[in-house]
Amino acid sequence: MTDFQFFATSPKAMEDILAKELKDLGAKNVKTALAGVAFEGSIESAYKICLWSRIANRVLLTLANFTVNSQEDLYDGIYKVNWFDHMKPDDSFAVSFNAKGSEVINNTHFGALKVKDAIVDQIRKKFNKRPDINLTNPNVRINVYLNRDQATLSLDLSGESLHRRGYRDITIAAPIKENLAAAILYRSGWPEVAKQGGSLIDPMCGSATVLLEAAMIAADYAPGLLHESFGFFKWKKHDTAAWESLLADAEQRKITGLQNMPTIVGFDASRRAVNAALLHIENAALQDYIHVERRDINDASPAASWPQGMVVCNPPYGERLGDKEETAELYRQFGDVLKNQFIHWQAAMIVSDPELGFRIGIRSEKPITFFNGAIECKLLRFAIEEKNFFIPKAKTQQDRIEQVISNQTEEDPHAEMFANRLKKNIKKMAKWLKCEDIHCYRIYDADLPEYAVAIDVYKGNKTWINVQEYQAPRSISPEKANARLSAALNEISTVFNLSKDNIYLKVRSKQKGSEQYEKLSSSESFEIVEEQGARLYVNFENYLDTGLFLDHRPMRLKIQQMAKGKHFLNLFAYTASVSVHAAIGGAASTTSVDMSKTYLAWAQQNMDLNTQESDNYFIHADCMKWLDDTVNQSPLDNTYDIIFLDPPTFSNSKRMEENLSIQEDHADLILNAAELLSDDGVLYFSTNFRHFKLDYDILSDLKVKDISAKSIPDDFSRNPRIHYCWEIKT
Numbered sequence: 027m028t029d030f031q032f033f034a035t036s037p038k039a040m041e042d043i044l045a046k047e048l049k050d051l052g053a054k055n056v057k058t059a060l061a062g063v064a065f066e067g068s069i070e071s072a073y074k075i076c077l078w079s080r081i082a083n084r085v086l087l088t089l090a091n092f093t094v095n096s097q098e099d100l101y102d103g104i105y106k107v108n109w110f111d112h113m114k115p116d117d118s119f120a121v122s123f124n125a126k127g128s129e130v131i132n133n134t135h136f137g138a139l140k141v142k143d144a145i146v147d148q149i150r151k152k153f154n155k156r157p158d159i160n161l162t163n164p165n166v167r168i169n170v171y172l173n174r175d176q177a178t179l180s181l182d183l184s185g186e187s188l189h190r191r192g193y194r195d196i197t198i199a200a201p202i203k204e205n206l207a208a209a210i211l212y213r214s215g216w217p218e219v220a221k222q223g224g225s226l227i228d229p230m231c232g233s234a235t236v237l238l239e240a241a242m243i244a245a246d247y248a249p250g251l252l253h254e255s256f257g258f259f260k261w262k263k264h265d266t267a268a269w270e271s272l273l274a275d276a277e278q279r280k281i282t283g284l285q286n287m288p289t290i291v292g293f294d295a296s297r298r299a300v301n302a303a304l305l306h307i308e309n310a311a312l313q314d315y316i317h318v319e320r321r322d323i324n325d326a327s328p329a330a331s332w333p334q335g336m337v338v339c340n341p342p343y344g345e346r347l348g349d350k351e352e353t354a355e356l357y358r359q360f361g362d363v364l365k366n367q368f369i370h371w372q373a374a375m376i377v378s379d380p381e382l383g384f385r386i387g388i389r390s391e392k393p394i395t396f397f398n399g400a401i402e403c404k405l406l407r408f409a410i411e412e413k414n415f416f417i418p419k420a421k422t423q424q425d426r427i428e429q430v431i432s433n434q435t436e437e438d439p440h441a442e443m444f445a446n447r448l449k450k451n452i453k454k455m456a457k458w459l460k461c462e463d464i465h466c467y468r469i470y471d472a473d474l475p476e477y478a479v480a481i482d483v484y485k486g487n488k489t490w491i492n493v494q495e496y497q498a499p500r501s502i503s504p505e506k507a508n509a510r511l512s513a514a515l516n517e518i519s520t521v522f523n524l525s526k527d528n529i530y531l532k533v534r535s536k537q538k539g540s541e542q543y544e545k546l547s548s549s550e551s552f553e554i555v556e557e558q559g560a561r562l563y564v565n566f567e568n569y570l571d572t573g574l575f576l577d578h579r580p581m582r583l584k585i586q587q588m589a590k591g592k593h594f595l596n597l598f599a600y601t602a603s604v605s606v607h608a609a610i611g612g613a614a615s616t617t618s619v620d621m622s623k624t625y626l627a628w629a630q631q632n633m634d635l636n637t638q639e640s641d642n643y644f645i646h647a648d649c650m651k652w653l654d655d656t657v658n659q660s661p662l663d664n665t666y667d668i669i670f671l672d673p674p675t676f677s678n679s680k681r682m683e684e685n686l687s688i689q690e691d692h693a694d695l696i697l698n699a700a701e702l703l704s705d706d707g708v709l710y711f712s713t714n715f716r717h718f719k720l721d722y723d724i725l726s727d728l729k730v731k732d733i734s735a736k737s738i739p740d741d742f743s744r745n746p747r748i749h750y751c752w753e754i755k756t
Contacts, residue, residue, distance in 0.1 A: 029054065031088035032072055033180065035062040036081055038397045040209050044081040051075050070268040073258065076184050077250035077272055080208035080239065083187045086169050086180035094130055094177045097140060103177055104144035104170075112181060112262055115153040118160035119145065122182070125172040135723065141170050165260035185257030191238075192252030193310035198233055198302045202340045202376075204249070206398060207239040213394050214374035214407055216336055220244035220288050224335030229326035229363065231292030231318060234303035236338055241290050241312050246283035248276040252310060284315065289332045293321035323359055327367040336372045337364065337410075343378040343401070343676060354385055354570075361386035364410050373408040378676065380404050389414040400689040400717065401676045441513035444477045448521045458740060465556050466564075466576055468741040472496060477514050482576060483522075484564060486555040491518055492566055494532040530566040554635065558583055560606050561635040563628060573601040573628060577742045577749055578672070581710060584737075585668060586611035592667035595619070597649045597699065602629030604670050609638035617666070619645045619652055649673070650686060653698040665704040671695060675715040688715050693724040700728055700756055709754040712737070716747050729755040 032053075036044045041058040048056050051074055053065035069087075076085050089112075092103035113119060123137035131137045142159065145168070150156050167182035189205040211217070216226065226240045242249055250256070251273075258264050294300050303318045341360065342353050364373055365387065376396060377383045383390065383406045393404035408414065451469050459467060470481040478496040483489065495511055519526055551567040557579065564572045582604050585594070589611035596605045599618035608616050616633075620626050626644050633642050645652065656664075673695060675688050692713070699709055710733075722730065730752055737751040 029066045029068060030072070031064070031066060032075075033059075033062055033064050033086045033088065033178075034075060034079065034082040035084045035086070037061070037083070037203075037206065039395050040081050040205070043209050043212055044079070047079055047081050048075060051078055069263070069265055070272070072183055073265070073269050074272055076188065076256055076258070077276055078248050079188060080212075080243070080249050081205050082184075083189055083205065084169075084182055084184040085188070087183055088178060088180050090177075090179040092177050092179075093175050094128070094172055095175055096130060100131060100137065100140050100170075100172070100177065101144045104141050104179065105148050107179065109145050109148055110152065110262075113149075113157065113166045114262065115149050115155035115157060117165040117260065118158040118163075119166040119168055120159065120161050120164040121145075122167065122169045123172070124170070127174040128172050130175070131172060133723075137170065137172065141168065167257050181257070181261065183256065183258045183261075185255055185259070186253070188250065188253075190253075191242075191249050191310070192254065193238060193306050194233070194235075195302070195305055195309070198305075201232060201342075202235050202398060204235055204239060206376075206396060207235045207340070208243070208249075209396065210340075210374060210376055210405055211236070211240055211243060211338065213405055214336065214338060215372070216240055216338065217243055219335050219372070223288055223333055225289035225291070225328065225332040226336050226338060227290075227326070227328060227332075228292045228339045229294075229321075229323055229337065229360070230339045230341050231294050231303055232296075232299050232340070234292055234306045234316070234318065236340060237290055237292045237303070237316050237318070238306060238310055238312065240338070241287070241316050242310070244283070244288055244290070245280060245312075245315070247280045251276055251280065287315045288335065290316045291328075291332070292316065292318040293323075293326050294318075295320065295322045323356065323363060326363050328371075334371050336374065337368055338374045340376050343382075343403075354382060357382045357385035358387070361388060364388060364408070365415055368410050369412070371410045373410055374405060376403050376405050378403050380406075387416055389416060399676070399687045400715070401687070440474075440476050440510075441517055444474060444514055445517040445521055447473055448481075448517065452521070455741065463558055464579070464741075466574060466579075467739075468576055471742070471744045473744070477510055479511070479514055481518065482572075484553070484555050484566075484572070484574075486553055489522065489524060489528060490553065490566055491522060491524060491529045492532070492572060493518065493529065532570075557603075558586070558607075559610050560586075560603070562603055562606065562632050563601070563635070574603055575600075577714075577738065578604070578712070579739050580737050581670070581712065581751065582607040585670060585710070589613040589668060593617075593664070593704070595666040595669045595699075595702065597653070597669065597671045597695075598673045599625075599629060599644075600672075601625055601632055602644070603632060604672075605629065605642065606632050606636055606638075608668070609633065609640045609642060610636055612638075613640045613668075615641040615643065617643045617645065617664075619647055619649050621646070621648050650691070650695065653695065653702075657698045657701045664702070665707065666702050667704050667707045669699050669703060669707070669709040670712075671699050671709060672712045675713065688713050689718060692718075693721045696725060696728070696754060700754060703756055705756075707755070710751060711754055712749055712751040714749040718750055720750075720752065725754075 034044060034048060038061055041063055045056050045058050045063045048063055048065050052071050053067050055066045057064045072085055072087065075082065090103060090107055094100045121138040121141045123134045123141060125131055125134060125137055146156055167185060169180040169182050171178045189203050191204050220243060228236045231237055292303060297320055300318055300320045307313050307316050341356065378401050380393060388408045388410060390406040390408050393406055396403050396405055448470060465485040468480060468482050472478045472480065480494040482492040484492065515529065518529060552563045552565050554561055555564050562574055564574050566572060585604055586607035589608040591612060591614050594605065594608040594613045594616045596602060596618045599605060599620040602618040605616040605618045618629055623646055626646055630644055673686065673688055676686060696711055703709055733753050734750045738746060738748060742748045
């Protein structure tokens with residue numbers, strides 16, 4: 027039997043899991059690569075992987091490898107393949123083209139057109155017929171990957187991405203893809219627990235992705251059984267007999283597996299989520315094997331008859347600033363539930379911020395890195411045993427500082443070096459700060475690798491220091507890291523001549539119940555600072571962020587200087603400091619839109635601190651939906667002369683109708699926002715996602731100018747990737 031060369035693609039950080047899976051499915055010469063795995067095998071083995079892989083996105087059959095030093099080389103390499111071996115003259119096809127490091131072709135659309143031309147020209151010359159291009163449902167899918175000067179031409183056997191199992195209603199957004207859910211379950215040990223008859227509970231099940239993947243693993247249910255079609259179905263060399271044999275075997279294995287299913291249960295507080303979960307479970311014909319009910323996280327508990335097993339979930343990440351405090355409290359509640367209701371069970375959860383995982387109060391095993399879309403996440407795994415429980419001792423920022431200092435077990439020999447660097451920075455920046463009338467600024471940002479902290483100074487009626495510690499490298503012992511942090515805190519107090527009561531270490535502490543939503547004027551935790559004519563509330567104690575992003579100072583001043591007589595829109599407004607500057611600059615009106623009632627209340631108090639004559643509007647809404655609804659009004663009620671768009675990197679908040687991923691969604695956000703610009707209006711788009719790439723192709727009808735370098739202030743120049751910013755006009 028002839029062996030062919032294949033490549034199975036996967037999300038980043040899943041390559042090793044996919045490699046093991048492929049070996050178990052009979053693949054030969056398996057070799058991992060970035061975002062995929064190369065392997066050899068028969069066509070039947072590739073069919074089997076399409077049917078059974080829970081991790082792969084696509085399975086590609088390599089047709090040719092060739093060198094590309096010119097556009098003609100690409101055309102010739104494609105033309106040399108006998109396409110009549112793979113498709114009929116009247117078939118339709120689609121081309122996917124990707125390039126990395128090529129000096130010849132770096133525009134994917136142009137590369138795809140060149141490939142298409144070569145195929146069409148060859149078939150038209152032989153048969154005097156032109157095959158159709160069908161991007162949505164082609165007979166044959168062709169993939170070309172150009173890495174520097176080496177091209178790999180492949181036939182896509184999978185068709186639609188394999189992670190789309192077929193049970194999901196496409197109108198219902200999901201915070202996690204099916205293959206990521208399967209990878210989490212594999213890494214958490216669910217297959218072994220299921221074989222032993224253990225239960226699985228997802229107490230925040232959402233639309234049931236984790237539940238369904240867990241059930242399919244336990245039932246030996248091939249994920250490809252629900253696919254309506256594969257890429258090889260209309261391929262000329264398709265082996266129908268081999269496929270039907272594999273299909274019959276998978277159906278029988280599923281029937282056998284369903285006869286001995288473990289208990290699988292999901293809870294969710296959202297009625298909408300429960301309805302979506304029930305629909306997806308029914309689509310997979312697993313309604314007799316998965317139980318879902320509406321239940322708050324505090325009420326999640328196993329029935330006495332359920333065998334001990336696993337708790338697995340994908341809780342909200344809290345990436346949206348307005349959600350962080352609520353999310354932190356949710357994690358604390360979840361930890362209490364685990365410790366009180368699930369003793370001797372195992373648990374696993376995926377988080378984007380390990381600090382939130384700390385709120386659980388249970389020591390985890392070594393975290394495992396995954397990517398949910400573009401967001402790097404950590405899989406935390408817990409053995410729910412009393413010996414692993416802990417309660418963070420620090421209740422306030424000052425408690426945390428005292429705890430760090432009291433736990434110091436060794437002197438730090440470089441403390442004087444750190445103090446000297448602080449003094450040097452203070453002297454260097456003094457003239458600039460006075461000239462620019464700056465009162466809140468970054469004075470130190472991990473300048474010395476031994477002291478990996480960021481230090482921000484805030485001045486109002488007194489001075490406050492906000493210290494953010496970076497995670498120490500694995501090579502640094504906890505004792506040494508603590509010694510350095512303790513030394514840094516002591517030297518900061520000495521150099522600035524400040525009591526430690528005025529120094530805050532970045533630690534998340536959550537107010538309970540309604541305390542979080544008190545009016546600002548009644549809270550002792552809020553202070554007032556001044557910034558270039560604006561007075562603003564900041565909070566060092568109760569929130570993950572102070573309420574003022576110092577790195578956006580130039581943008582606030584720029585908008586203030588150009589706002590006179592203009593209508594200003596602030597999307598994802600946070601505490602609306604940008605709106606305050608626009609109002610001070612004489613804006614005719616400001617409109618601030620945010621999903622958090624807490625931050626909008628803060629925003630209104632900020633505006634009330636400042637004397638201004640503009641009309642100021644505050645809108646409580648999901649910005650994505652608000653933009654859609656506003657743009658679709660006919661005619662538009664309002665347009666804006668200046669728009670500031672600074673979305674979070676990612677959000678899967680349950681208050682949002684759809685999930686937000688800035689890399690995937692930024693083009694739609696920008697295009698919608700641009701629809702609201704007046705004829706001479708300007709949109710400023712900013713993001714702090716370090717790996718962000720603006721999609722210039724989709725935005726080609728707009729005038730886009732990168733102003734990142736000019737938008738970063740001198741005190742953040744050590745970190746030019748603190749944010750990116752673009753000026754956009756229609």
